[in-house]
Amino acid sequence: MLKCAVQSYWEHKLGELLEEKEGEGLLSASNAAGAAPVFLSDFIAAVEQDDIETIRKIVATLHPADAADFLRELPVQQRGTLLRALHAEMLSAVLSYCDEMLREEALHELGVEKLASAVAELDTDDAVEFIDELDEEDQQTLLAAIPTEERIILQQTLNYPESSAGRLMQRELVAVPSHWNVGQTIDFLRGTTDLPDDFYEIFVLDAKHKPIGTIPLSRLLRTRRPAELKAVMLTDFRKIPLQMDQEEVAFLFRKYSLVSAAVVSENGDLVGVITVDDVVQVIQEEAGEDILKLAGVSGQEDFYRATFAEIKARFWWLFVNLFTAVLASWVISLFDESIEKIVVLAVLMPIVASMGGNAGTQTVTVVVRALAMRQISKGMAKKVLFKEGVIGLLNGLMFAAVAGIVSWFWYHDAWISFVLAVAMIVNLLAASLAGTIIPLALRRMGADPAIASVIFLTTVTDVVGFLAFLGMATAFLL
């Protein structure tokens, strides 16, 4: 009965997975609709019977990214069976597509020894990412179990600052001396076994082992054997310093449409290569982090983070917000006598503050995004401020009219509608100006404009909103 239930859960989950895949339009042989059901039950049976041979055979037909998906969908107890069935090479391919949670599970399921041999098979960038996620103790144990040569390279790479090009690069690359010709290069590629799995260009080194040119593979393939590399290579190519921040690296890849790029040390030696797949991850992460930072969720993006860690990531924003809210309340308390006399003020005042907060958030977001995309150069600040000022003023006039009319139909008091309308203009203008100045100022001070901008902005719009509305009401209506 229990087995049956487990199986039906599986069928359900895996069926869902498969269905999603079909939805994605994947047509590859192993995922074709016709073949899938047979394969699915074979696979389930193999894992349940701990049939290592069959599991290996099936996983061999899968893309490692799909194997990682299946692993994630398995019930925890059976993940171990699947992991143990894979030999080191397969395991390392699958692990490179797993998330942090699955990797930790693999460590505890397989033990350090077996995992070390799989990690040693990974490209340096994947291996370093893997090790970096472990806690200190596991890191040391794992490193100790890796062959010396690989270990030294990994330890070196772990010493580069986080989010630097040094961390992003892999050591595996193809470089040849500049006195070779195309034929010699092709013969070298055919005769060498420990080349990287995938590479897109070949670097050309001078006698001092400095890179002086690069040859995209499509160029190499189009050139006849006797041609000298020196004549074929491109000399205008990007050399990325080891220390460059990954955001900067992503910008260069995007700007120059790069697929791979050389990483050089301070004295110009070629030390590694960054490939576009790693950069795609960086772009995805950075964009995600900006979204979360704007909403006040700090730290690295991680949807699977534990509840407590998640509370911590959101705490400070809410804490600071409580104090800005208290500040706004204090502003209101200055006018408590006016409110006591005209209670309508209490009813209408949140409208002004809310509109200011929303309009200002729009401005902050547009400016933060433009800064991230490098669309605002130093000289442009005034132009942006002017444009946003005009938008704020026009929005203010429009919504002053709408709010004035709505409130007039509600309370039939022309003075109240007038005060509401003027306060709206004042606050929407303040929102636009503050929404532009705050992120630009934070950036100039070297702070991250995505993190704190909205907090400062809502403080401004709350205070100005309540002050303008209640202040003018006190002046004109009492």
Place this chain on the structure above:
Amino acid sequence: MLKCAVQSYWEHKLGELLEEKEGEGLLSASNAAGAAPVFLSDFIAAVEQDDIETIRKIVATLHPADAADFLRELPVQQRGTLLRALHAEMLSAVLSYCDEMLREEALHELGVEKLASAVAELDTDDAVEFIDELDEEDQQTLLAAIPTEERIILQQTLNYPESSAGRLMQRELVAVPSHWNVGQTIDFLRGTTDLPDDFYEIFVLDAKHKPIGTIPLSRLLRTRRPAELKAVMLTDFRKIPLQMDQEEVAFLFRKYSLVSAAVVSENGDLVGVITVDDVVQVIQEEAGEDILKLAGVSGQEDFYRATFAEIKARFWWLFVNLFTAVLASWVISLFDESIEKIVVLAVLMPIVASMGGNAGTQTVTVVVRALAMRQISKGMAKKVLFKEGVIGLLNGLMFAAVAGIVSWFWYHDAWISFVLAVAMIVNLLAASLAGTIIPLALRRMGADPAIASVIFLTTVTDVVGFLAFLGMATAFLL
């Protein structure tokens, strides 16, 4: 005097540009710090003297992306000089790195005839992007000036739905028959002149011209000439249907770490190839659009959009927000008698609503981001809701305590602090639950969760916040 002023403006702008480049750590020959000043003044002189030969010579040493940067930094009058100096091939390379504004300027500066020959040189994906941005009339004139063969392909591509794989792909690709061997393939590549500039894999076709395999160039280069393609090719590769949405395409590239992928028609014919540089743009755009949508700025991301278009893009969000704010005001008006008696209520009530709005926005953002990254599968909704519920409750308890204490020190009224604390718990719990349910429900209904979630959410947190606080105050304090 005027010329001098223009020149010093130039020196300033270009100097700034160069400085930025050095900051980026670009070390390529043409950008090396030592060479730059000489080059800069040469370049300025050449453009001012309309010295076509020198301009061409200098641009030839630049990466087209850098040439596009220089073009953008030039005063408008001189952009024409630079554009006119370039021959079709150079022009097409530079144009593929220009933004919409510069492209339109180029059209009006150079005229349709000259531009058509440059556009015909572009890869189909770039050409289609270029044409798509023009208005209807310019489109027709430009298309008419393009040679028939290219025109038919471009018109076909323009008929694919926007944001589909068909629009993203280029027609230029390398495909060979499956009965060839490695040597024949290399000879073909060496002997053919109209190959794409860059390609990363070669597709293998069967007798019916259907793709049956792919060979990454690094694999081709490592294999000896007599090897049969059938034995070397990879048969498990992604085939992207023409109709697939670009977001879906980006997901596949990310998941499988692809550099290029085949695009197939409904009957399985190979029609084009998508390369990773186009996908990088898509990822960047989609992430940017989510940020802006969450803040209520609609439409495509475009920092340089005109002020009026920008107001339009932000109008509806603010308009809807005005009505949710009025709804919240109406809730407050239900309790105007209570407020008249205890004016402190008006002072403290925004705190509850503000904390709810902020905590809920955090939840919405985390959920929207997780949906975009496909981290929430169908079965997980309940788990996510439970986790967010726990976070909401714990946040509620924490901030109830803080708000209770702060308000006690302010008003020394235990009942008011008690009501404030309980209302905080209720609203933060409501914020978490609504912040989870709203985006998930929108997604299930086929709507975009990034667009409307925050509006619905703040409506909930305003209404629940004011209702809980003022309702309990009326019940307990009067």
